[in-house]
Amino acid sequence: MKRIFAFLVLCALALAGCSKPADTTPASGDNGGGKKFTIALLPKSKGNAYFLSCKKGADRAASELGIDLIFDGPTDPDPAKQNEIVENWITLGVDAIAAACENKEGISTALRKAQAKGIKVITYDADALPDAREFFVNQATSQGIGYALMDEAARLCNNEGQFAIITGSLTAGNQIEWRKYIQERLTDKYPNMKLVDTRSCDDRKDKAQDETTQLLSAYPDLKIIVSTTSLGVPGAAEAIKQAGKAGQVKNIGLGLPNENKRYVHDGVTDSVILWKTENLGYLAVEAAYAAAKGTLKPGDKTFVAGSLGEFDINGDNIMLGKPFIFNKDNIDEFDF
Amino acid sequence: MSTEKNRFKNTLLRHETILLLVLVAEWIYFNMVGRNFGTLDNTYDILRHSSEIGLLALAMTPVILTGGIDLSVGSLLGLCAILFGKFWRDAGMPIPLAAACTLGIGAAAGGLNASLITWLRLPPLIVTLGTFSLFRGLAEAITQGSDTFTNFPASFLVLGQERMFGVPTQVWLFFVVAIGIALLVHRTTFGRSFRAIGFEPEGARYAGLPVNRRVAMVYILAGIISALAAIIYTSRLGQAKADAGTGYELFAITAVVLGGTSIFGGTGSVAGTLLGVAAIAVLNNGLVHAMEPREVAGMLTGALLLVALASSVITKKISSRQHRRQTKPIQPTQRT
């Protein structure tokens, strides 16, 4: 048995030793050798409609630029998986990486390695530590999102009343940030509003529905439910509808228009806050490409992204714009 | 009787040899199909990414050999990771002391499993299902879900991120533990008793083996190794979170069973476990380099496991049929 073990080790090392040398990762311009320029797009997880719509925009950018796009991400909740995927891409020899980061600090370890190998790193949707990437394509700052949620909630409640938050999970980095800013805005501007509870739906719509039902029952004076996950809004809406409290308890949160059109038209959900996710994906790929080619450098103030036009750069944040509020009046114009 | 032992040994060896061939086949295939797969860097990546899971699989092997199972190792990894962070950051302990305390926690947790299984004679599946929830729950409760531990000193990060004598540091640790477990299981009478206990616990008891003590040892050992894996994980990511190690226990069980250890206990080898870990790790890594989506890795792992199981059952049936054919029935004239 130990013989087999030793044999295995020898095998592995031998094969590793006499295999082909690595294609040196080219972050600079041309690929004379015929290898196509490759950008790797990392979502927080696969099987998530939000990132799929980002991917649509990213695909468009890739075909316009004539490059290869790899889209891969974790399919399970292990926080280490993102690191492993990035490290695999480093050995694969991609030219640039655009990452949406589940764990700010954890992923930075891997992203720094990528940068050290000459791969350009851009983050989008959820940032890493600033030294681990060149630019962050910011759909809206965490502060912007948190404040927008709190402001919209207050507006719908006339600045007073109890509210509760449904979050995707208690551990997701950017949701923690958004909740922090909701709390900050609450203390600053809305003394007559009270956050009574925060519950997790474990990234399942069904659980969001269950939690909301219980919240409605435990807090009879609840005025509004705010969801920091796209799985929360439809689940909460269904719970409010089944409890017969549509209109009495308001419902807002982050979410995709398509998943919420039904409830917005029924008047159960008041607003859904998001941004143009396709543009986010498109911008992320364009920025990654430009950074790798050298046309986007630290210190630039604006960035022209293909057919989308010009975007402002705030320090090292490329601003997609402000959070967009979808409601009854405009939600039908969008299809994602 | 010795022919039975030989036949038995042959079957066992055959399983591991087949797995080794599968591993080599994977390696050759991905070398051809994948970009930059066979490089030394990538090999190190494979080793680094599978160190923690490999440790859990090693910890699981003696447990399964005794006919038990431990579903709590992944959750224990998460709990130990955050406790390690807490010891270092909040209790102000120097890293080595924090690590030692974490290993102690691992042992205590394993001891909890052990006492319920041996003293109360409870089925390991159920006990560890309970501790699986409890440990993860404690990790979430202690961190309130959102607390994470980062900014570890660079000297600590060497363990998970840097190399020692050219090879990633944690790989040395992994090999030491692997050799240790292999020696324990195969070369000591202590370790050989595991298989006896798994094969027939009552018989082992009548043979004078202190079954309860041995069984308790394997669970405590599993706890300590999980704690070690947690420390390496934290160093590799540079961050400790409550959801660390989610799903690792299933991976570990898959690797152990793939390696030829019977889930009922009594037969198996550490080399088989290592081959199982390697086969899955190479598969996962290779598919990324072959630009296949993650989901394919999951499906293939499931299929590989079923094929491995089915084939070992079928080969056993074939060899037992061959054996029956070879054994000549006693002729009346030969009676002395």
Place this chain on the structure above:
Amino acid sequence: MKRHFRELSVAATLGLVLLTLAVFAPGFYQTQPLLSLLTREAPTLLVACGMALVIISRQIDISVGSQFSICSVCAGLLAGMHWSPALVVPASIVIGAAMGAFNGLLIAGLGLPSIVVTLATMVAWREGLRWLRQGIWVDLPDGVQWFGFSQSNGQFVIIGLALLLLVLLAFAVKHLAAGRFIYAVGSDAEAARLAGIRPQLVTFSVFVLMGALTGLAATMNVAQSPQVDPNSGDGLELRAIAAVVVGGVAISGGRGKLWGVFVGLLLLACVSPALTHLHIAAFWEKAIQGAIILLAVIADGLRNRKLVHA
């Protein structure tokens, strides 16, 4: 009374929780939320009953979550193609049964260990579904929700259906020979075989039944909202096994009552609502559920010790 001690102690714990809520959070006792809670747990009850039978026969099935997700998505897609519920429900049951049969063939036919087989199928089916659907939700057409009934009628139908099946299964298991075979095979498969029972057939059937119940449960879940989340089966196997274990079914096979499972399920389902109503933070949920499982398990162990040493 002594025979049912284990199940009654779970019922007593549940009673204690309900009493605490009555005193400290009487707001828990409102018709609509309670009705919602029961309706939402009805699918899990079916799966837990199936799981109880699997465990009684000394096997285990951790692939039910993936089966549930696949059946939910299929049911949603069929409903989207305007199949009537009268066809969608049987279709889902058949799909579930087929997956159960696949498990059953490998476990009963080839004699492979159930935990490993269902581990493999759990991963393979889950990833396969993700690969095909990429996580996109299935939108249901109008009129499909609640099988076309009004909300309260639909809720009664679902709860009623779940309870009816619970009673039928409990009856079948106690009074039909086939039901007793499950206990026999779980107790001692060899003795059962010698007594003329065919353990392989019993085991196979138990897995098919598990799949069928999962398929039915999936439609009951799909009927409760106008969209299908393909991740709805995540963690279902753990919830079902937890309910079964807390409910007093022995993992070593051969013993357990379905109504114990019912009570166990209710107890575990009350944890999150109780936390919400008692204003306790959400991050205690997993720890408390784990503690309940362990306590139930320890109670079993203590009772075993008393029996052995008596």
